[in-house]
Amino acid sequence: MQPRNMSMSGVVDLAAVKAAQEAKAKAEQARAEAARQGGTGAVSPADLVIDVDEAGFERDVLQRSAEVPVVIDFWAEWCQPCKQLSPVLERLAVEYNGRFLLAKIDVDANQMLMQQFGIQGVPAVFAVVAGQALPLFQGAAGEQQIRQTLDQLVTVAEQRFGLTGLTVDPDAEPGGAAAGAAAPVGPYDAALNAAAQALDAGDLAGAVQAYKNVLADDPAHPEAKLGLAQAELLQRVQGMDPQKVRQEAAEKPKDVAAQIAAADLDLVGGHVEDAFGRLIDTVQRTAGDDRDAVRLRLLELFEVVGPEDPRVVGARRALARALF
Numbered sequence: 001m002q003p004r005n006m007s008m009s010g011v012v013d014l015a016a017v018k019a020a021q022e023a024k025a026k027a028e029q030a031r032a033e034a035a036r037q038g039g040t041g042a043v044s045p046a047d048l049v050i051d052v053d054e055a056g057f058e059r060d061v062l063q064r065s066a067e068v069p070v071v072i073d074f075w076a077e078w079c080q081p082c083k084q085l086s087p088v089l090e091r092l093a094v095e096y097n098g099r100f101l102l103a104k105i106d107v108d109a110n111q112m113l114m115q116q117f118g119i120q121g122v123p124a125v126f127a128v129v130a131g132q133a134l135p136l137f138q139g140a141a142g143e144q145q146i147r148q149t150l151d152q153l154v155t156v157a158e159q160r161f162g163l164t165g166l167t168v169d170p171d172a173e174p175g176g177a178a179a180g181a182a183a184p185v186g187p188y189d190a191a192l193n194a195a196a197q198a199l200d201a202g203d204l205a206g207a208v209q210a211y212k213n214v215l216a217d218d219p220a221h222p223e224a225k226l227g228l229a230q231a232e233l234l235q236r237v238q239g240m241d242p243q244k245v246r247q248e249a250a251e252k253p254k255d256v257a258a259q260i261a262a263a264d265l266d267l268v269g270g271h272v273e274d275a276f277g278r279l280i281d282t283v284q285r286t287a288g289d290d291r292d293a294v295r296l297r298l299l300e301l302f303e304v305v306g307p308e309d310p311r312v313v314g315a316r317r318a319l320a321r322a323l324f
Contacts, residue, residue: 042169048093052103054110061103065128068166069100069157071136071150074114074124076107081140082123088143089125092150098166099154100127127153130161159308188214188221195227204238207231229303237264249278256282256290260297267301275301276315283322295319 052060052072061070073089075082086104093102107114107122117126117133125136136149157163195210208231214224242265248255249262259282266275279298283291298319302312 042167043098045094045168045170048098048166048168049090049102049104052105054112057113061128062131064101065131066163068098068163069153070128071100071102071153072117072126072128073102073104074107074117074119074122074126075104076122079122085123085125085140088146092143092146096150096154096165098168100150100157100165129153129157129163160306188218188224192223192227195224195231199227199231199234204231204235208235225303226306229300232300233264233268233304236261237268240265253282254285256286256293260294263297263301267304272305272309272311276311276318280315280318280322283319295323 050060061072064070071089071093073082073086075086089102093100105113107119117124119138121138123140124138125141127134127136136153137145141149154165158165191210191214195207195214198204198206198210208228211224211228211231214221215228218224240261245258245261245265248258252258259278263275263278266272266278276298279294279301282294283298286294298315302315305312307313
């Protein structure tokens with residue numbers, strides 16, 4: 001396992017976007033299954049703080065991060081600042097009432113995890129959201145700073161990943177089945193896994209077809225819609241000569257096909273604002289079928305980035321001004 005840094009406001013990362021949609025789908029499935037069974041899936045306050053080792057990291061941190069943000073407190077017995085920070089984090093975990101789960105890792109007993117996270121000293125605090133790791137802070141921190149960081153974390157986790165946290169019942173038994181329950185398998189998991197495997201193997205046509213199979217049965221399926229948008233984008237840029245595409249776009253600002261191709265390359269390269277701005281400018285310069293083709297491609301790129309992304313929100317407003 002090699003953790004990845006996840007920027008809360010960075011360029012588009014197709015893998016991160018996919019993970020966000022998968023996390024949303026799994027969280028929704030878990031809530032629906034709990035409701036169907038007449039239960040709440042509640043945990044006790046004691047279950048909000050857990051000790052984690054290398055053997056249980058996959059289960060207790062990575063898998064749980066698909067339903068709740070997991071804050072990791074890397075500590076050591078000999079570390080005096082750790083003895084000041086850890087009680088604050090434990091108290092806040094209970095106070096935040098299930099908005100995040102606190103996982104405590106003793107670095108002396110788990111050297112491999114310490115190395116994989118690139119930790120140079122303790123205390124060090126990370127978070128894992130939908131399987132993606134991001135650093136929060138290292139060293140001593142004041143409670144106000146910690147609260148601000150946690151507030152940002154839970155907001156991003158809810159808005160971008162659909163993770164609303166755990167239901168806490170003060171009367172629930174600690175360590176109950178709900179505390180470690182895995183999300184139920186969804187009806188399209190086999191098809192979605194086939195699509196993911198096709199993407200990993202470079203079989204873009206196979207991935208496109210697999211996602212289309214899901215959408216034929218459930219046209220609004222969020223993960224399949226996102227996956228199809230991603231796979232089709234990658235399929236379009238496959239085999240492109242980037243230098244030639246960008247040269248044609250620069251020489252032919254009114255050429256709709258050239259601008260659309262360049263926008264696809266912009267997005268795959270992480271230049272989100274450039275991709276959106278290029279197509280919005282093209283909308284302003286065109287009319288009729290050409291304008292409609294550009295508008296539709298822009299909407300497809302919005303799907304890839306995600307509707308909640310502030311860059312998409314701003315571009316939608318700009319597109320509306322350009323159209324009307």
